[in-house]
């Protein structure tokens with residue numbers, strides 16, 4: 225093994241990853257396609273509509289005045305008829321303008337691939353200022369170089385501003401966090417500014433945002449902080465270390481923390497329950513009371529359906545969530561951006577056949593030696609494999625700044641690792657499914673699926689850690705002969721996003737439903753990537769323990785068997801000793 229490492233360990237040369245400068249931040253791309261021409265036509269139609277409505281009101285006022293004079297002049301019938309005609313004429317024109325506006329908005333929806341379902345759908349917004357959002361929030365957006373709403377924001381902001389329950393699905397990195405954070409913050413701002421909002425209400429919780437992991441809760445909380453700064457709103461991260469939840473208006477948390485403290489949390493005035501990564505939080509684990517679905521059910525039950533609205537967001541669409549929403553939530557509006565369950569097309573995706581597990585080691589060595597610009601995320605299927613791969617990569621290049629993160633590490637270690645990765649002190653972060661969802665690590669340009677993901681949902685989220693906010697990214701997925709039976713569905717997703725996959729993969733057999741379920745529960749067995757010291761120590765300890773137990777057992781057995789003989793010996797000894805005395 226050490227020989228293999230030595231042969232792998234010749235110089236990978238690269239410069240330190242570049243630190244983000246202010247220019248990079250200002251170069252934020254627009255996530256939606258709205259042409260100048262559409263904006264001009266939109267403004268024109270809006271002005272016309274406002275003008276028509278105003279003139280209609282004016283006409284009505286005039287009409288009332290006229291009516292009065294008509295009564296005085298007693299020539300009612302003639303004037304009334306002529307007024308009726310002119311009102312119809314105005315209404316028809318308003319109707320026309322409205323139709324033209326609707327067509328324009330539908331065209332923009334189509335170009336941005338926004339699909340909606342539900343009754344009384346609100347119009348999309350083309351600019352943040354088209355919504356009723358407060359000027360302070362609008363300022364914050366421009367301070368953060370967020371100029372134009374992304375497609376999911378264009379539709380979900382008006383849904384939530386109208387206090388509609390919403391089920392939303394949009395690609396990874398398309399701005400779903402702001403899509404729910406802005407309307408929630410804006411509503412709370414407005415509520416707090418109301419004269420009748422008394423100080424007795426001030427300790428009541430107004431919004432809960434659920435996230436599946438601590439890392440994601442921390443990220444979403446930071447985003448809320450950014451937009452609540454200099455306002456009277458207080459946000460808290462319940463999954464963090466210190467939390468003063470008594471005075472929080474907005475609580476971001478993993479569900480388990482909330483469920484555990486549900487008796488102390490006053491949900492009676494909750495305006496919003498936001499479930500981010502909703503399909504993940506709907507997962508059921510058989511025989512596990514503490515699964516996300518049960519926790520979510522407990523939290524939902526504690527809310528007052530009259531007051532609380534729910535918003536579900538995810539990059540992947542689950543029919544189960546849709547079914548539940550339709551059955552349990554009134555007047556839910558649904559919005560889906562792009563194809564359901566598809567990977568982000570800004571990520572260039574590639575499947576690499578490696579034959580065997582050893583082939584994967586060679587492939588990753590070659591990749592890191594040639595076309596690699598840090599930072600990168602490498603996904604493996606288990607905690608142990610994460611540790612093993614770190615050992616392999618460190619052996620390939622001792623200068624490579626590589627580390628791993630997984631649920632086996634303490635909260636403190638996890639936080640520190642994430643911080644170092646964000647600061648650019650780790651170039652390659654090996655991780656498990658723990659980092660698969662939601663994290664916005666904007667510099668990550670490369671995702672490597674060292675171990676094939678066990679579902680397309682997992683694949684979509686993993687590769688979505690790059691190509692964020694309209695930037696481009698790369699994703700490479702390794703597969704071996706052992707993975708052949710699972711590869712077709714992932715190959716299909718890659719092809720649907722417009723990238724090449726070998727034809728023979730498309731001709732592979734489809735995986736059965738049962739097999740898919742089985743894959744989710746048990747990742748395939750793989751040869752070890754490397755033998756790690758701790759594992760050797762652990763194994764030695766286990767062997768020593770087993771040997772000690774065996775010895776102890778044998779001893780007991782021998783003792784039991786030897787007992788009578790020993791007793792005799794003892795008696796003899798006593799006799800002998802007595803003799804000696």
Ligand code: ADP
Pocket residue numbers: 252253254255369370371372373374377394395396397398399400401402662663664666692693
């Ligand atoms: P998602 O939850 O859809 O995966 P995030 O909410 O994490 O995506 O957003 C991804 C990135 O896009 C973030 O860095 C965020 O600041 C940025 N972003 C959000 N909205 C916009 C926008 N309208 N224009 C440009 N960038 C945006």
Ligand code: MG
Pocket residue numbers: 400401500662
């Ligand atoms: Mg997200």
